[in-house]
Amino acid sequence: MGDELDRFRSFVSLKGLRNTPEREDIITEIFASPDHFDVDELYLRLRGTGSKISKASIYRNLPLIKECGLIREIWHENGHMHYDPVYGRGHHCHLRCLKCGKVIEFVEKELVALEKRLGNKYDFEIIEHRLDVTGYCAHCRQTD
Amino acid sequence: MGDELDRFRSFVSLKGLRNTPEREDIITEIFASPDHFDVDELYLRLRGTGSKISKASIYRNLPLIKECGLIREIWHENGHMHYDPVYGRGHHCHLRCLKCGKVIEFVEKELVALEKRLGNKYDFEIIEHRLDVTGYCAHCRQTD
DNA sequence: TTTACTGCAAAAGGTTTGCATGGGT
DNA sequence: ACCCATGCAAACCTTTTGCAGTAAA
Numbered sequence: 556m557g558d559e560l561d562r563f564r565s566f567v568s569l570k571g572l573r574n575t576p577e578r579e580d581i582i583t584e585i586f587a588s589p590d591h592f593d594v595d596e597l598y599l600r601l602r603g604t605g606s607k608i609s610k611a612s613i614y615r616n617l618p619l620i621k622e623c624g625l626i627r628e629i630w631h632e633n634g635h636m637h638y639d640p641v642y643g644r645g646h647h648c649h650l651r652c653l654k655c656g657k658v659i660e661f662v663e664k665e666l667v668a669l670e671k672r673l674g675n676k677y678d679f680e681i682i683e684h685r686l687d688v689t690g691y692c693a694h695c696r697q698t699d
Numbered sequence: 700m701g702d703e704l705d706r707f708r709s710f711v712s713l714k715g716l717r718n719t720p721e722r723e724d725i726i727t728e729i730f731a732s733p734d735h736f737d738v739d740e741l742y743l744r745l746r747g748t749g750s751k752i753s754k755a756s757i758y759r760n761l762p763l764i765k766e767c768g769l770i771r772e773i774w775h776e777n778g779h780m781h782y783d784p785v786y787g788r789g790h791h792c793h794l795r796c797l798k799c800g801k802v803i804e805f806v807e808k809e810l811v812a813l814e815k816r817l818g819n820k821y822d823f824e825i826i827e828h829r830l831d832v833t834g835y836c837a838h839c840r841q842t843d
Numbered sequence: 844t845t846t847a848c849t850g851c852a853a854a855a856g857g858t859t860t861g862c863a864t865g866g867g868t
Numbered sequence: 869a870c871c872c873a874t875g876c877a878a879a880c881c882t883t884t885t886g887c888a889g890t891a892a893a
Contacts, residue, residue, distance in 0.1 A: 568893095571847095572847070572848090573846090573847055573848070573891085573892050573893070574892075574893095575847090575848060575849080575891080575892070577848080577849070578848090594882080594883085595882090607850090608849085608850090609849070609850045609851070610850095610882095610883090611849075611850065611851075611852095611883090611884080611885085612848080612849060612850075614882090614883060614884070615848080615849085615884090616848095630775075631774075631775035631780070634857085634858075634859095634880095634881065634882065635881085635882055635883085636775075636882090636883090650817055650821060650823060652823070653826060659821050659823075661817065661820075661821075663813065665809065665813075669807065669809075670832065673794055673805065673832055674834065676805075677794055677803050677805075677836075678836070678837040679794060679796070679803075679832075679834040679835065679836055679837070680834045680835045680840055681832060681833075681834040682797060682833050682834045682835070683832075683833055683834075684830060684831065684832040684833070685829075685830070685831045685832075685833075686828060686829070686830045686831075687828065687829045687830075688814065688817055688823075688825060688827075688828040688829075689825075689826050689827055689828070689829075690818065690823040690824045690825040690826045690827075691823065691824045691826070692821075692822070692823055693822040693823070696824055712868095715872095716872070716873090717866085717867050717868070717871090717872055717873065718867075718868095719866080719867070719872090719873060719874080720866095721873080721874070722873090738857080738858085739857090751875090752874085752875090753874070753875050753876070754857095754858090754875095755858090755859080755860085755874075755875065755876075755877095756873075756874060756875075758857090758858060758859070759859085759860095759873080759874085760873095778855095778856065778857060778882085778883075778884095779856085779857055779858085780857090780858095844893100845892100845893085846891100846892095846893095847890105847891090847892080847893100848889105848890080848891080848892085849888105849889085849890070849891090850887105850888100850889090850890100851886105851887090851888100852885100852886095852887095853884105853885085853886080853887105854883105854884080854885070854886090855882105855883085855884065855885085856881105856882095856883085856884095857880105857881090857882090857883100858879105858880080858881085858882105859878105859879080859880070859881095860877100860878085860879070860880085861876105861877095861878085861879090862875105862876090862877095862878105863874105863875095863876095864873105864874080864875085864876105865872105865873085865874070865875095866871100866872090866873080866874090867870100867871095867872080867873090868869105868870090868871100868872100
């Protein structure tokens with residue numbers, strides 16, 4: 556907790572880049588409530604805290620924050636990308652309702668073994684896997 | 700083989716829609732070599748066969764062809780969606796090289812059991828899962 | 844002092860849509 | 869004949885980028 560900033564500061568200085576208040580604001584806000592988000596939501600949340608940051612800066616910084624390992628891209632929906640804060644949280648996958656959009660996170664440890672198997676079989680160095688399961692939740696099936 | 704068209708014809712008439720040469724051209728071309736594609740590639744392939752179809756029609760028809768179960772969306776990359784012909788082929792997942800873009804398809808039958816487990820546990824009617832594994836292939840690791 | 848970072852606004856690029864025409868059923 | 873589907877071009881929307889000013893290091 557607060558750890559994210561430390562990690563980002565090291566990352567940035569290691570790369571010979573600069574840290575800025577804007578970057579810290581973004582990261583702080585993301586981890587203030589580490590739920591899935593898209594650029595627009597994050598922008599509005601930041602505005603809500605009084606930040607005057609521009610969307611351009613958000614777009615420019617998300618790849619860096621991703622490279623640093625604090626967030627990852629999860630899925631693209633309605634024409635835009637969604638992100639998931641991952642730092643400090645175990646790897647998980649998503650079960651998503653196609654109607655209401657509700658998202659349930661679940662952990663599937665077998666996938667680690669699967670990764671290893673695939674890496675060996677096809678001679679790949681696996682970087683990540685993304686498993687997205689979709690369907691209809693109980694509530695949405697009733698109100699069909 | 701050719702089966703795709705039959706399926707689409709039934710689907711379309713069941714929905715009270717109309718079949719057209721453009722729609723058949725799209726489907727025929729997709730299954731002429733059923734590899735992953737994006738809209739632009741498909742458009743060029745169609746042009747290559749002499750078709751005068753517009754991109755607008757492709758964009759308007761892909762959702763229908765998807766709903767019919769002939770294709771599915773797989774991943775969004777470089778700002779646009781990629782598609783996968785699925786009809787008549789077993790369900791598979793993708794292992795993708797982050798550098799050269801090479802795609803290896805693999806089958807993981809355990810995922811069916813996983814789907815069932817998730818459905819029961821969270822009371823979801825599962826529609827589909829998408830597992831996308833990324834990393835670096837042997838060739839790209841050597842030429843780093 | 845250097846030069847990466849920011850905000851702004853314009854541009855880019857994929858996808859959608861309005862409209863008039865054409866063609867299934 | 870009805871009205872859905874098409875082509876064209878404009879609109880739309882997310883994301884990227886050029887530029888001039890600002891501020892880390």
